[in-house]
Amino acid sequence: MLCTGTGAGSAATGSAPDEVTASTSTPDSPFESGRTGWDWWSLHNDTGQPIYGTWSEQVGSDVSGLDLVAKWPLQSGGHESRPRNDSNFLPPFGSNSYWIGHLCYNHTWWNLDRMWSLLDHEATFRGRGEYSGLQVTWNPYYDDVPNEAFLKPNRAEGSC
Numbered sequence: 001m002l003c004t005g006t007g008a009g010s011a012a013t014g015s016a017p018d019e020v021t022a023s024t025s026t027p028d029s030p031f032e033s034g035r036t037g038w039d040w041w042s043l044h045n046d047t048g049q050p051i052y053g054t055w056s057e058q059v060g061s062d063v064s065g066l067d068l069v070a071k072w073p074l075q076s077g078g079h080e081s082r083p084r085n086d087s088n089f090l091p092p093f094g095s096n097s098y099w100i101g102h103l104c105y106n107h108t109w110w111n112l113d114r115m116w117s118l119l120d121h122e123a124t125f126r127g128r129g130e131y132s133g134l135q136v137t138w139n140p141y142y143d144d145v146p147n148e149a150f151l152k153p154n155r156a157e158g159s160c
Contacts, residue, residue: 038121044079047129052160053103055112055125059085059096070104070160084123101151103127103134104160110134110151118142 043055043066050073056065062085068074086097097119101112110133120139128135130150137148 038123039084040081041084041119041123042079042081042125043074044124044126045074045076046126047105047134048076049106049129050075051103051105051127053101053109055101055103056099057082057085058098058100058114073104079124084119086118099125101125101136102154103151105129105134107159108133109154109157109160111154112136112149112151115149117147 041057041064045051052068052070052073054065054067056063064082064085066080066082068080074080096116098114098116099112100114101110103110105127106129117138118141120141122139125136125138128137132150133153134151135148136151137146140147
């Protein structure tokens with residue numbers, strides 16, 4: 001059976017119902033902490049190359065993690081944000097917030113071993129590529145000077 005159409009039709013007017021008109025990462029409810037900046041953490045890529053892997057915050061058994069796969073890496077100049085687990089433990093009360101990282105940069109796996117850190121309200125990690133490896137900086141709550149750490153190469157996993 002052969003079906004043919006008339007070729008006549010009309011274009012829809014207005015926006016498509018599934019058109020994205022706002023950021024999907026913008027919270028649609030009030031901040032849980034009640035204080036701007038305390039509810040999200042971010043990983044920025046300032047390395048000059050795409051990176052992928054995992055970065056996470058742990059408070060007890062709660063994990064707020066970022067999983068970047070090789071097919072969709074975090075491009076240089078980009079960032080990803082996730083909800084903070086420690087927003088209910090605002091200073092001066094503190095929290096038991098641990099950060100863990102495992103990233104592929106320059107064809108090598110790099111680890112940020114489990115590390116305790118109470119981040120400032122601007123909970124931002126900035127990864128930078130250095131001649132000797134991958135470095136990350138962040139602002140701690142208890143100091144005006146940014147903290148920084150070199151991630152350790154994990155050569156046991158081979159190249160990525």
